[in-house]
Amino acid sequence: MIKQLLTLLLLIVSIDSYCCDCKTISKEEEYINSDLIFLGKIITVNDKFFEIKTLEVYKGKTIKKIKSYISDCGIHPHKGEIWLLYSKKNDKNAFFISTCGNSRSFSKPFILNDANLPPPPLFDSSVSLNELNEKNYFKIASLQLRLDILNLRENKRQNELIVLRSSCESLENRIELLKLILGSIIILVVFFVFRGLKSS
Template sequence: MRKLLLVLLLLKSGIISADDCKKISKEDIYNYADIIFLGHVFEVGDSTYRINVMEWYKGKFLEDTLTGMITQRVMTPKTGSIWLIFGKTQPGDKFLADVCSGSKSLSSPHGTHDITFPEVPPPDVFKNPSQLFLAKQIVLDKALNEFYFDVASLRARKAQQVNESIKEKYSHLEKKYSQLSDDLNFLKWAVIVLIIVTVTSTVVRLIKK
């Protein structure tokens, strides 16, 4: 819950203004990002972190081990955590995935644009440990469900793109085959005509003799 309140605090503070993190649709998040992937953080430094790509959903670097930038607008990831990254490419083969990007981790799956992104609970909830625990679990369960849904949706979208690419290539091959078939038919008739002309010419010459 402290992590959740920290995110809410950042959104309300001067570091990240409400305008910066205004709600946008999943489609807008997808379109805004240069790269989208599921990755495992294996090293965290002061200004950067290293992450191994587990699945690509949009864009791609030459390597599957990437360097993310850490700024005051970035929730510093923990070593060993798994993240769904919506990133913007940066110079030096790096990327930036700030709080407003929609990026989120499996251990703290609260994306700023999520449908399930929670509001601050009423003050009386904090006075009751059992209610606070229950509220935390409900919020976490909803966020995890949305996390898994987002991953499944991105996988389906990637599969659809691959399928469309295959269809496009198949359609291109069909056109090539059709053109080749037409060329072969033309060549066949050209040969037949040539044979007829040759035979006719030969017969005419023989008759004249």
């Protein structure tokens, strides 16, 4: 009995030492705080880092490949997985992707801190009921992931539209200024032509 209690105590202490202190962060808050948000495919994984090929960028500059270092509080992906990733740049221009945020893969579309998802299925002696609960939970999480991607695409389009409108307004202002300058030049030319004709 004492051996089992010591094993349990050791297990609890070791679990606590590897846990990250995660705060609940909303998708909106993480969107604002992220330097790069993108859909990517994991192409290389080793003990120190993983490499991601970007498929679609929702925020930030388009980069073909991203390298992120593996850490205790970072994600631990597998080669070939497709992920929606929210990342921040550190001082050394490397990207960090936290497990505490909204990054997730299509193979495991669950957000650990998402209050909108139903709780995970409870263990039941009925295996078929458990499988049904797991499938429904997975479907809901997958649909939420796809909805998040659609919202990110829409947000990107809205931002591009704002930039385009601003460019158009700037171009219109330049055209008005050119018209004013051209009108002034025409008036001056006409004035000097009439003055030359009058004096001759």
